[in-house]
Amino acid sequence: MTRIDDYRTRYRNARLERRDGVLEVTLHDGDGGALKWSESAHAELPLLFRDIARDVENRVVLLTGAGGHFIDMGAEGHFQFDSTVPSAGADRIYREGNELLRALLDINVPIVAAVAGNVFPHAELALLSDSIVAAENAVVKDFHFAYGIVPGDGVHIVWTMLLGANRGRHYLLSGKEFTAREALEWGVFSEVTPVGRELDRARELAAEYARQPPLVLRYTREVITLEIKRRIEADLAVGLALEGLASGYGNWR
Numbered sequence: 001m002t003r004i005d006d007y008r009t010r011y012r013n014a015r016l017e018r019r020d021g022v023l024e025v026t027l028h029d030g031d032g033g034a035l036k037w038s039e040s041a042h043a044e045l046p047l048l049f050r051d052i053a054r055d056v057e058n059r060v061v062l063l064t065g066a067g068g069h070f071i072d073m074g075a076e077g078h079f080q081f082d083s084t085v086p087s088a089g090a091d092r093i094y095r096e097g098n099e100l101l102r103a104l105l106d107i108n109v110p111i112v113a114a115v116a117g118n119v120f121p122h123a124e125l126a127l128l129s130d131s132i133v134a135a136e137n138a139v140v141k142d143f144h145f146a147y148g149i150v151p152g153d154g155v156h157i158v159w160t161m162l163l164g165a166n167r168g169r170h171y172l173l174s175g176k177e178f179t180a181r182e183a184l185e186w187g188v189f190s191e192v193t194p195v196g197r198e199l200d201r202a203r204e205l206a207a208e209y210a211r212q213p214p215l216v217l218r219y220t221r222e223v224i225t226l227e228i229k230r231r232i233e234a235d236l237a238v239g240l241a242l243e244g245l246a247s248g249y250g251n252w253r
Contacts, residue, residue, distance in 0.1 A: 001054070001055075001056065002051055002054035002055045003055060003057065004016065004018055004023070004055055004057065004058075006051070007048070007051040007052075007055075010047075010048075010051070011044050011047070011048045012030045012040055012044065013027060013028060013029065013030055013035060013038075013040060013041045013044060013045070013048075014026065014027055014028070014044075014045075014048050015028060015066070018057075018058070020059075020207065020210060021057065021058065021059030021060065021210045022059065022060045022061075022062055022203070022206045022207060022210050023052060023055075023058045023060070023061050023062065024062045024064070024203075025048075025052070025061060025062065025063050025064070026064050026065065026066050027041075027063070027064070027065045027066065027070070027071060027125075028065070028066035028067065029066075029067070032066055032067070033066060033067040034065060034066060034067035034068065034069035034071070034072040034117070034118070035065055035066065035067075035069075035070075035071045035072065036071075036072060036073070037071065037073065037121050037122060042092075042096050042097075042100070043096055045100055045103075045125075046096060046099035046100045046102075046103040047103075049100075049103035049104045049106070049107055050103045050106070052107050053103065053106045053107045053108065056214075058107075058109055059109055059209075059210045059214060059217055060109055060110050060111075060112065060206045060207075060209045060210045060217065061107055061109060061110070061111045061112070061206075062111075062112050062113075062114065062202055062203065062206045063111055063112070063113045063114070063125070063126065063129060064113065064114040064115070064199055064202065065115070065116070065117075067117075068116060068117045069116065069117035069118040069119075070113070070114075070115040070116060070117065070118065070119045070123075070125075070126055070138070071118065071119060071120065071121065071122060071123070071125065071126075072117070072118045072120075073118065073120055073121055073143075090243075090244030090245070090247050091244070093153065093240060093243060093244050093247070094237075094240045094241060094244050097153045097154070097236075097240045097243075098236060098237060098240060100154075101124065101128070101154045101232055101236060102232060102236075104125065104128055105128065105225055105228060105229050105232060107221070108218045108219075108221045108222050109217050109218055109221050110130045110131070110206075110209045110217060110220065110221050111128070111129040111130050111131075111221075112129060112130065112131045112132075112133065112202045112205050112206045112209070113126040113127075113129035113131070113132045113133065113202065114133050114134075114198045114199045114201070114202035114203075115132060115133070115134045115135065115138050115189075115198065116134070116135035116137060116138055116195065116198055117135070117137055117138065117139070118139055119134075119138055119139060119140045120139070120140060120141050120142065120143065121142070121143065121144075122153075122155075123140045123141075123142065124154050124155055124158040127158055127162065127188065128158065128228065130221065130224065131190045131191075131202075131205050132188075132189045132190045132191075133189075133190060133191045133192075133193060133198045133201045133202040133205065134180045134183065134184070134189040134191070134192050134193070134198060135180065135192070135193060135194070135195045135196070135197070135198040136180050136181070136192055136193070136194060136195055137180065137195050138179075138180040138183070138189070138192075138198075139177060139178070139179065139180075140177070140178040140183055140188065141175055141176065141177040141178065142155050142159065142171070142172060142175060143175050144172070144243075145172055145173055145175060146175040149243060149246075149247070150239070150242050150243040150245075150246045150247075151172045151239075151243075152238075152239030152240055152241075152242050152243035153236075153239060153240055153243055154232070154236055154239070155172065156172065156235070156239050157228075157231045157232060157235050157236065157239070158228075159171055159172055160172075161227075161228065161231065162186075162187065162188055163186060163187075163188075180192045
């Protein structure tokens with residue numbers, strides 16, 4: 001059985017602390033600042049989520065970010081691919097991308113997210129949480145298409161489920177930026193709080209959820225994510241494959 005001491009300090013991009021069964025996961029850049037979408041984060045987050053999922057002493061997971069942001073866009077031009085099909089970069093996207101969302105959804109306890117500042121790229125890391133508490137300064141957007149990248153690494157599933165088929169497809173093409181209040185109105189966020197209050201409120205929710213019996217927690221998370229898992233299983237791999245296939249023809253600018 002996996003225990004927190006086995007993985008507490010294993011990951012460069014996450015700080016872990018557990019109190020009363022609530023595992024607080026703070027994503028960061030390795031130096032305590034806001035997490036950038038780096039190669040190390042892309043590689044290690046699936047492994048982190050697997051360890052969390054295997055630890056049955058986790059009753060609730062609270063996911064948040066450091067440095068005033070949940071996740072902050074890395075340097076432009078970070079991901080560069082050659083035009084060889086399949087390229088090494090495309091293969092990495094396919095392998096790690098397939099594992100990332102599956103590992104996150106295999107965490108079979110409720111997940112509460114506390115988000116502030118930038119929630120991009122890959123806002124789906126927060127949006128696959130069961131309760132999302134956002135500060136008023138939170139900003140969400142998806143920029144795949146605008147940057148010449150096929151939005152196939154799970155965002156094509158998450159956004160069309162959240163916004164509906166037509167509105168979700170338009171959103172992925174337009175790259176609209178959501179304020180916290182807009183995201184609340186559109187059903188993307190669960191609650192909006194004043195800046196600096198989001199983590200306290202998320203902790204309140206996590207503590208409330210953690211009072212339930214362990215099997216109620218685990219099986220509730222399982223049943224309320226069934227439809228998302230079905231979509232991930234059916235549609236994630238082909239989206240990643242098409243994203244990788246097109247990567248030789250457009251780079252992040």
